[in-house]
Amino acid sequence: MAPYESDDNTNEELRTGRRKAARYVVPVAVVGLAAATIGLVPAFAGSGDPDLPEITAEQLIEKIAASDVQQLSGTVKVSTNLGLPDLGGLESSLAPGGGGGAGGSEDEGSSADPSTKLMELASGTHTLRVAADGPDKHKVSLLDDAAEYSLIHNGDEVWAYDSASNEAFHMKDASGAAEDKGKEEEAPKDVPTTPKEMADEALKAVDDTTSVKVDGTAQVAGRDAYRLVIKPKQSGSTVGQITIAVDSKTGMPLKFTLTPASGGAAVVDAGFTKVDFSKPDASTFDFSPPKGAKVTEGDEAKAEEQARPKAEEDLGQGLEGFEGLKTIGEGWTTIARFDTGGEGIPSEAGAAGGFLDSLGTKVSGKFGSGTVFSTRLVNALITDDGQVYAGAVTKDALVKAANAAK
Template identity: 95%
Template sequence: MAPYESDDDTNEELRTGRRKAARYVVPVAVMGLAAATIGLVPAFAGSGDPDLPEITAEQLIEKIAASDVQQLSGTVKVSTNLGLPDLGGLESSFAPGGGAGGSEDEGSSADPSTKLMELASGTHTLRVAADGPDKHKVSLLDKAAEYSLIHNGDEVWAYDSASNEAFHMKDASGAAEDKGKKEEAPKDVPTTPKGMADEALKAVDDTTSVTVDGTAQVAGRDAYKLVIKPKQSGSTVGQISIAVDSKTGMPLKFTLTPASGGAAVVDAGFTKVDFSKPDASTFDFSPPKGAKVTEGDEAKSEDQALPKAEEDLGHGLEGFDGLKTIGEGWTTIARFDTGGEGIPSASGDAGSFLDSLGTKVNGEFGSGTVFSTRLVNALITDDGQVYAGAVTKDALVKAANAAK
């Protein structure tokens, strides 16, 4: 199938489809596995490209928007390659109960907030199930253990078999009288290809090229391939590829490739999927005998509470005073003032470690340090200004110079 390129005349249709798509998030993407939103990747499964009727980019976006899959079960393979530096195990010290001086009273290993970091790198297998808006299960499978998040009605459980610990909370989203008293389990967290596709479609505007680039087979199902690319230069995003099920319109695979090339930064795809109703027992859970149970409202601090998806994914920087954005579309840069003096100086091993994580830069703005991943870069100037975005180092320096 020949690629179909969108043009300026179709942008309003694309935006309409995008807005509709944002309302149809598959309920499998539930609870605190939000870290998977930045990266997941197995290769397309199957041999040969299926012969499907031609479809335009607008029609395929509308197909995604109209998809309303409520029941499914399956396996998702997740790979993340952000190019983060090896911290030598230091990251564990920031988890509740971890690091030097930590104790088992400082948190629960079953608390979802302690599991998010695991999805920020490497390859993982998730087993997922959904039955309507109030029954979901996501299990992170390890070599010798399993971590599960179960949402069943107004009950939310998380269980870590490795430590035999459970975390329990009430989903107060449907009970107005309980709001503000109990933690609310977030919905619409993009941990599946569908959730990620909805987030990507929000970026479709005049700065974006959208095409249909042939077909593929994913998890034994025929799919169209929707490709989204920035039209602007300076973005670290190369392209986003979404495999869309030809029957249901549900995205089966999501791949984000960096402009620098190489392995995908984010890639998530079903390796198995079944759209029949899961057995009701799938969503039943009772803590095993002897398991340590932590109640969500007993968390030691707000930092240990299950984060709200919207705050995590869309509003993570709103707490900074004077947050501003520079540019538009894929090259948008967030700018804010830390109120400090940039990166503190250090000597010896500590100084060498900090230097190894960043690159010193100079410009009309003065001097600073750029910290980079394969997708997001951040410039912290010596006077405490921060510029961050999915843009190149040169774009950050240019923005800092222009701000002076």
């Protein structure tokens, strides 16, 4: 199939479709996940490109917006290739409640707490088993070689269970009541974990700085799909392109792939390997803690967090002290700028400063000097006088922004 390129005259239609698409809550929404699920999966493996009727980018975006899949079950493969340095487990110990679980101390929180457990999705390759039946019945299970972590939303009940530590986490989903009362008391907001959720986030970026086209077809999890390709028009972005495989019948995104401008393996790629749109068995969403399981209630977790060491409290206050978050540029090359209110990372800051400094690259310019910390997608410049510039942009773009700010 030949590609169908959008032009400037269709940007308003694209934005309209994007806004509609963003309103839809994916049926496989995961309540309370606190990890960004981005991955590395071979792109669109299948039995060949299906022959489908031609469709424009505008029509495909509208098809995504109109998608209203309420019931499904399947398997999603997710991996991460951000190019982060190996910190030898340091990242997990720094996470809230890090080190909890089997063998952890009582004040380290629950290993089943979704805000900590699913930080594992930030690296490596993972398999998720998902199921949904309407807006208030969802289940996502993170499968490991010898254990399983499940997050279950059934009506106003939310359970998480970690079989490795035999710990459960329980909370009430008061989103419906909160909406009625105009309050914000509800379960934690979802983060993108399925191709649909990721696609909705990507479609929010569709504007005059974006090229959108339909570029052929694919077969994903045994289903025929269109390939929607989104690319930045601007130079300086670390994003090469985003490819979304859209089910030709239901309009539901089946696969999401983000490749970096630098080339190589995908940074973000999550896709169904199996999918079934029939109604899951009602027992799928039933859960009772196994005998002997440690159960932590959501209110207890809040109390534990409030009782954490003063060092963590001081760190939080330090973060709140950032002065005047500002943005520079627009579209895909937007850079966030803020002032830490202190110094950067001078080499004489001791062992900790030296360690952090070794992870970055020294740069200099009209702004003075500083250190750039890089991943394959997001880069950050911390100047020696405490200014921070960060975005999905190149190192040169950060230095240029810092120079222009002087």
